Amino acid sequence: MNADSADESRPMVMELTVTGDAGERLDRWLAQRLPERSRSEIQRWIREGRIQLNGNPAKAADRPEAGGRIRIELPPEPSGPEAAAEEIPLSIIYEDEDLLVIDKPAGMVVHPAPGHDGGTLVNAVLHHGPDIAGVGGVRRPGIVHRLDKETSGLIVVAKNDRAHRHLQAQFKARTVYKEYLALTEGVVTPPAGRIIAPIGRHPVQRKRQAVLPEGSTGAARARHAETEYHTEAVYRFATPGAAARRFSLLRVILHTGRTHQIRVHLAWRNHPVVGDTLYGYTRRSLPIARQFLHAHRLRLVLPGSDETLEFVAPLPADLTDLLTTLEQEA
Numbered sequence: 001m002n003a004d005s006a007d008e009s010r011p012m013v014m015e016l017t018v019t020g021d022a023g024e025r026l027d028r029w030l031a032q033r034l035p036e037r038s039r040s041e042i043q044r045w046i047r048e049g050r051i052q053l054n055g056n057p058a059k060a061a062d063r064p065e066a067g068g069r070i071r072i073e074l075p076p077e078p079s080g081p082e083a084a085a086e087e088i089p090l091s092i093i094y095e096d097e098d099l100l101v102i103d104k105p106a107g108m109v110v111h112p113a114p115g116h117d118g119g120t121l122v123n124a125v126l127h128h129g130p131d132i133a134g135v136g137g138v139r140r141p142g143i144v145h146r147l148d149k150e151t152s153g154l155i156v157v158a159k160n161d162r163a164h165r166h167l168q169a170q171f172k173a174r175t176v177y178k179e180y181l182a183l184t185e186g187v188v189t190p191p192a193g194r195i196i197a198p199i200g201r202h203p204v205q206r207k208r209q210a211v212l213p214e215g216s217t218g219a220a221r222a223r224h225a226e227t228e229y230h231t232e233a234v235y236r237f238a239t240p241g242a243a244a245r246r247f248s249l250l251r252v253i254l255h256t257g258r259t260h261q262i263r264v265h266l267a268w269r270n271h272p273v274v275g276d277t278l279y280g281y282t283r284r285s286l287p288i289a290r291q292f293l294h295a296h297r298l299r300l301v302l303p304g305s306d307e308t309l310e311f312v313a314p315l316p317a318d319l320t321d322l323l324t325t326l327e328q329e330a
Contacts, residue, residue, distance in 0.1 A: 013073055015070065018069075023063050026053065026060060026070075027043050027060040040221075042060075045072065046059065051071070051072050051073075052071040053070055054069055055071075082134075084126070086118060086119065086124060086126075091103040092128075097160075098166075098302065099303065100142075100157040101298065103152070104147055104151075104152060104295075107290065108121055110147060111139065111146075131159065132158075135161055136158065136161070136164045142157040144171060145257065147295055148260065151180075151291065158303075162303060167300070170300055170301060174255060174256065174257075177253070177310070178253065178254040178295065179251060179252065179295075179296050180254070180294060181249065181251060182250045182273050182293050183273065183274040183323075184271040184273055185247060185274060185281070186246060187234055187248055191230070191231035196224075196227075197211045198223055198224055199260075199265075200222035200223060207278075208278060209261075209264045210264065223256075224256060225256045226255040226256050227253075232249045235248075235323070235327060235329065237286060246329075247286075250266075262293060263276050263278070263279045263280075264279060266279075274286055274288060275290055288319075296314075298311045299311070
């Protein structure tokens with residue numbers, strides 16, 4: 001193929017000039033200036049030879065000086081067709097020219113993936129706002145954070161590239177307030193506290209995450225994870241001929257955003273989320289068709305005005321109906 005031929009797989013090139021104080025590690029400097037990219041992703045690019053510093057292959061530990069020139073060959077977008085618009089109802093809590101805040105129902109996947117090419121939140125969003133196509137990528141347009149399929153509640157979607165960068169920077173800086181409601185097995189003690197334990201991919205069961213020793217490396221690399229919780233109520237559930245079971249309704253605040261973080265941390269404390277058959281009991285202890293986990297409250301800065309707004313999604317009917325079958329302890 002000659003140099004004039006079209007090549008859709010040719011990587012995009014980004015060029016940056018180092019500004020500010022000298023002496024900071026290159027991988028850390030880039031992670032701060034590319035908030036939509038993780039530091040581990042940038043380190044991988046360095047290992048792959050995609051980043052040059054002043055015309056030479058870069059190292060993560062390089063400490064560029066002011067005026068230094070950085071050249072990055074960005075890898076191509078993941079292959080796959082663009083998500084298609086589908087007429088699927090959405091419960092929109094808030095909308096302006098920059099973003100949507102949606103109350104996602106349980107059972108809806110956020111973006112297309114193997115086995116879920118349609119019926120996702122992204123398909124519904126593209127029908128609602130066709131201009132969102134391509135914002136942040138063709139497979140996950142507008143998406144800046146995620147909820148598990150069986151988790152209901154608030155999720156924010158960017159409507160343009162500027163808003164996408166602005167929102168991703170907030171999530172990366174951990175300034176977005178994310179509060180969930182979860183019903184767990186047993187009575188959590190102490191009734192309020194923080195769970196601080198690193199999380200990484202399970203070394204054997206690849207679909208699971210796990211609490212791993214600090215500093216684990218390789219495919220099972222553990223990352224800092226912090227979950228705050230407060231007990232809102234304790235419930236009992238009794239069936240004829242069996243001892244009553246007890247459950248805790250928790251208000252959970254995420255201080256980091258690891259995959260399955262709430263579910264992993266609570267299961268690690270021996271209080272798995274009710275209905276979570278991946279990390280908890282394989283047989284559900286209560287009549288519920290999914291995990292009792294709901295993204296209840298979200299507070300962030302609007303990209304267009306720098307105004308801070310808070311959004312609330314009440315518990316959906318399936319979760320409130322379950323609570324009515326339980327006896328609340330005094």
